[in-house]
Amino acid sequence: PTRGLVPAGGRLYAVLGPSGLAVFDVSDPTHPVPFPAIHSNVVSIAVSGGHVLVGGSNYFGVLDLADPAHPRTAGSLRLWPGGNIGALAVAGSLALLCHETGLDLVDVSQPHCPKRVGSLAMDWGSPGLAPPRLALVGNTAVVGAAHHLDFIDLASPANPRWLGRFDVPVANAGHDQTSGGGIRAIQAAPSARRRYVSEDGGLIRQRQID
Secondary structure, rough: OOOEEEEEEEEEEEEEEOOOEEEEEOOOOOOOOOOOOOOOOOOOEEOOOOOOEEEEEEEEEEEEEEOOOOOOOEEEEEEEEEOOEEEEEEEEEEEEEHHHHHHHHEOOOOOOOOEEEEEOOOOOOEEEEEEOOEEEEOOEEEEEEEEEEEEOOOOOOOOOOOEEEEOOOOHHHHHHHHHOOOEEEEEOOOOOEEEEEEEEHOOOOEEEOO
16 A cells, blocks of 8 residues: 655655555646656655655665656665664755654765764654654654654754653544554644644644644
């Protein structure tokens, strides 16, 4: 099943997990054109200029899709043993990699040589629940994991700082623990002052963060 859709620059990227990454030309929405699938275990992606950042199991890669019919790996990085990069975000030349044991900040200004510049250890792993999700506005990262939101200051990428946590009330946490529930997605509102949180069952809650 498709794990995520990212539109960018007239293309649509579909995250397929173990089946890889599918890319479509949607410049004419009435006639989408598929490009050859990229066969790799892709869990999360973000688009940065002419490159696509991909996260998988113990893997971060920078793909050059200038010619989507012939994709190539520009650079890659292995950061820790085991675990999936469940969410990715990018701001300028800085990529944020969110996984079960924390957050890594990677400089992608040179796509052929991505370099980790900072990290923050957090325990976001929770068996049975959805992997952590990530939203970024300005110098603040918001990570949704299990049934809470963590706020992280990124003003100094070399030293990301945890600011605090907001617990999201749920009706049946025990059920989520066995059914893969929890926070499934978070999206910043245009005002950059609110987050919209999608929880198990499709419930959307609005959260003020300032």
